[in-house]
Amino acid sequence: MNFEIKSMDLSAAAAGKADALVILVPQGFGPVKGVLGDLIGAVLKAGDFEAKAGKLLAMYNVAGVAAKRVVLAGCEAGTARQVRQAVSAAVTALKVPNVRRLLVCFAAPADDAALRMAVQAAADASYVYTTTKSKPEPRALAEVVLGVPDAAPSQAAFALAVATVRGVELAKEWANRPGNHATPTLLAGAARELGKMAHVQCEVLGPRQVAKLGMGAFMAVARGSEEELRFIVLRYTGAPKNEAPTVLVGKGITFDSGGISIKPAPEMDEMKYDMCGAASVLGVFRSLAELKPAINVVGLIPSCENLPDGRAVKPGDVVTSMSGQTIEILNTDAEGRLVLCDALTYAERFQPRAVVDIATLTGACVIALGGVRSGMFASTDALAASLSTAGDDAMDLCWRMPLDEEYADGLKTHFADVANVGGRPAGAITAAKYLQRFTAKYPWGHLDIAGTAWKGGAAKGATGRPVPLLLHFLLAQAPAQGTTADAAKAPAGKRASAARRKV
Numbered sequence: 001m002n003f004e005i006k007s008m009d010l011s012a013a014a015a016g017k018a019d020a021l022v023i024l025v026p027q028g029f030g031p032v033k034g035v036l037g038d039l040i041g042a043v044l045k046a047g048d049f050e051a052k053a054g055k056l057l058a059m060y061n062v063a064g065v066a067a068k069r070v071v072l073a074g075c076e077a078g079t080a081r082q083v084r085q086a087v088s089a090a091v092t093a094l095k096v097p098n099v100r101r102l103l104v105c106f107a108a109p110a111d112d113a114a115l116r117m118a119v120q121a122a123a124d125a126s127y128v129y130t131t132t133k134s135k136p137e138p139r140a141l142a143e144v145v146l147g148v149p150d151a152a153p154s155q156a157a158f159a160l161a162v163a164t165v166r167g168v169e170l171a172k173e174w175a176n177r178p179g180n181h182a183t184p185t186l187l188a189g190a191a192r193e194l195g196k197m198a199h200v201q202c203e204v205l206g207p208r209q210v211a212k213l214g215m216g217a218f219m220a221v222a223r224g225s226e227e228e229l230r231f232i233v234l235r236y237t238g239a240p241k242n243e244a245p246t247v248l249v250g251k252g253i254t255f256d257s258g259g260i261s262i263k264p265a266p267e268m269d270e271m272k273y274d275m276c277g278a279a280s281v282l283g284v285f286r287s288l289a290e291l292k293p294a295i296n297v298v299g300l301i302p303s304c305e306n307l308p309d310g311r312a313v314k315p316g317d318v319v320t321s322m323s324g325q326t327i328e329i330l331n332t333d334a335e336g337r338l339v340l341c342d343a344l345t346y347a348e349r350f351q352p353r354a355v356v357d358i359a360t361l362t363g364a365c366v367i368a369l370g371g372v373r374s375g376m377f378a379s380t381d382a383l384a385a386s387l388s389t390a391g392d393d394a395m396d397l398c399w400r401m402p403l404d405e406e407y408a409d410g411l412k413t414h415f416a417d418v419a420n421v422g423g424r425p426a427g428a429i430t431a432a433k434y435l436q437r438f439t440a441k442y443p444w445g446h447l448d449i450a451g452t453a454w455k456g457g458a459a460k461g462a463t464g465r466p467v468p469l470l471l472h473f474l475l476a477q478a479p480a481q482g483t484t485a486d487a488a489k490a491p492a493g494k495r496a497s498a499a500r501r502k503v
């Protein structure tokens, strides 16, 4: 999908060549001259249209308007949230084969956040999954032109939104693919593709290398599957090499049956989404390659299937993690923390400024926060604040959860250093407490995206979250807005003094 931003008023919008024209109408829309101004004034006066967010009025063949279809979309006060709702409703209504080029026009000036949401909502509402259909009906919408009163000051926000869309769509694509079309090996292939982009490198480790590293917890999960595990290492180098990276770790369970502690059959298919953390890491790298910020980022993806088998790990088995800590696997369905803990230990070698893992980790997090906010945990207040702010800025919300030591009590066992489950109460927190044991060497954040990464039911599909949050979080660490990887190659002294924000 192609995006453009242009300066235009309502008269230019009326003349604009497009299959459909969406006009975002704020409350208190004043008299504006011209055919569209008259039209909006008339329908508001007649009470046939309200500028409330989500309200639409669709018209066809309006005299004096070049686009055949005109949709008025109320956006109330024009907040980012309201614009998102308005564009989402309008683009959903226009999801028909003939609408290929769409013009979305702001009747009043919009702030950067509202503009970003218009781009992202248009992409989101028009997205279609096609990969495993035999007669795919691809997305009709191919071009979105954003019309704003003055485009010049909004270029950076627009570029950020377009890059976010690229990342979100890559994440959705891999998340939505069925388990047999998104194996660990295929995920590694997707990462290798990203490795061809400027400033991105990819390395993939297989079973032998992972065994040599001593990742006994990760290997235990992979034992029950015929599919070989993969450990994916992505690097984005936009700043000088000696600058400490931020490490993202994405849970990459390409199918979670629960293993020997097998899950019930209903909705088990949704466990193809158990690699949404991994998909979000791939998505973020796609966005970084587009934006080229002057930062360093490492992405780690431990990927395998969790299946029952004669060779599968059994409840009660004790394994040794890469950290040296022994783990009693009391429930093989608590496998995410097992693959993540070894990746968190591996992360130490980068001497990172911070490590954030992203995982569809617990059903308990879905019960706690539903699909609105991701669960967020952090070992420092500064990192928690950065993640929380990033979520707010990106409108990809998260909510901080506690890490009191008492929550770790249930993880005690007589037979190993730690057990992999701690009972039913506060399940999202005990999972985080387990992970925290492996993160002593750096500031650590954890996003439990079990409720937010995909939608179930009739609207089943990946959301691409939390790519927007992660991208905002990483960009907030760049030395100055607008600084690109290529500019960062200049000698350090010549660069704007990097007053780095502490995480």
Ligand code: BES
Pocket (backbone or CB within 6 Å): 256, 258, 274, 331, 333, 334, 335, 336, 360, 361, 362, 363, 364, 366, 421, 422, 427, 450, 451
């Ligand atoms: N991938 C699941 C978590 C999950 C479940 C996400 C449902 C979204 C919807 C994870 O591997 C898991 O099975 N967790 C168990 C942990 C339990 C055994 C302590 C859970 O949440 O039930």
Ligand code: MN
Pocket (backbone or CB within 6 Å): 256, 258, 332, 333, 334, 335, 336
């Ligand atoms: Mn599980």
Ligand code: ZN
Pocket (backbone or CB within 6 Å): 253, 256, 274, 333, 335, 336, 360, 361
């Ligand atoms: Zn899982």
